[in-house]
Amino acid sequence: MTIREAASSLGAEIVQAEFEDADLEGAYTSDLLSDVMANAKDGGALVTIQAHKNTVAVATLVDIACIIVCNNRPLPEDMLEAARDEGIAVLLTKENQYTVSGKLYKLLNHGAAG
């Protein structure tokens, strides 16, 4: 399942749209950036409420393809700018991490099975 397909299935808004619409390799949910560094998956999505430039830095360093910001957290412009520079998708949703993770789990695992 590609990033755009996931966004539409989740009902999330694509806020930073300059990215390569590749298949999502998985996802990781965390608000601790050190934890993300250590455990996130290459080419996957990050589900988080950390909406700032440093999230993009971490995503860049561990090759996260897509950041899904939950709870409609406001997105600072410099974060979106950094994400644009790095070609990382930024999605925004009003749902919380639990709900998004659950939906994503189903979507990605279902996609892999079928």
Place this chain on the structure above:
Amino acid sequence: MESKPLDDIPINTVDSPSVVLELIYQLKIKDVMTTAVVTANKTDTMRHVQALMRENYITGLPVTDDRQLLGIVSIEDIIMALDQGCIECAAGERMTQNVIVLEDDMPLSFAISYLNKYRYGRFPVLNKKKELVGILTSKDVINTLLVEMNREVLRLEKLHQKEGKAPDHYSEMEFTTVKFDFELAGRASTEIKKALKNRSIDPKIIRRVAIASYELEINQVVHSLGGTISCSIQPDKVVIVAADIGPGIPDLNLALQEGWSTANEWIRSLGFGAGMGLANTKRVSDEFFIESNVGTGTTVRSVVFINSPKEDAGA
């Protein structure tokens, strides 16, 4: 020749370094020889020749007839003439004939082999028309070679410096961090990662270096008064050194414990301060060293070997 005399020119014309071989085959005798040749006529007396030698500080003099080489008078010939009471004799009678000569178009390598093969201090140089156009001594050869070698070494040195910046060689980077400046945090790690990517290093290795550099960088921003992150990319390893200017860590064992953190609420709200920084860094490093003194600061050195089999816990 039974033994090599000390005054041989110590250059092997067959298997010297290619740079030297190129020089001695490219340079021609005419580039090296002395063209202002002092000569004598065959009718000049040996005494006159001796005077010419003394005045010009030379030890051998060609005897010519209208640029045609007839022979050469050396110091030995003068001594023999003195010994035999013939100092007033004509140079034409006392000179050495059947002189070994060089041609001006020959490569310098010929001169070196001639100087080493024959025990003469000098060789007259003739052009195609057999006219005397110069004279060559070992001093000419050595002077020219030193000048040319200096030029060549300088050129190679410049070339080497340029190559030093290219991939597969050492490269060094340094970044400054500022306390609580989260705007710039991550810049060092991002630049380091780019540099590693440009060298097509294994992504797993890059990820480990990225984790180490990012954690150390964030540590400086969150906990220190500021410092530097330096990265040295070497052929076999990447070395990250994070050195800050204080305040230092009172208990290193505690700081290395996963989950232990001194970060405040504000920092935690940004997603930092989970107490995983040093533990993460240590885990991804092949070599890990930390030293800290309260008051002077903390230095962390993390080494990741480029061909290391260690698995990244997160990959």
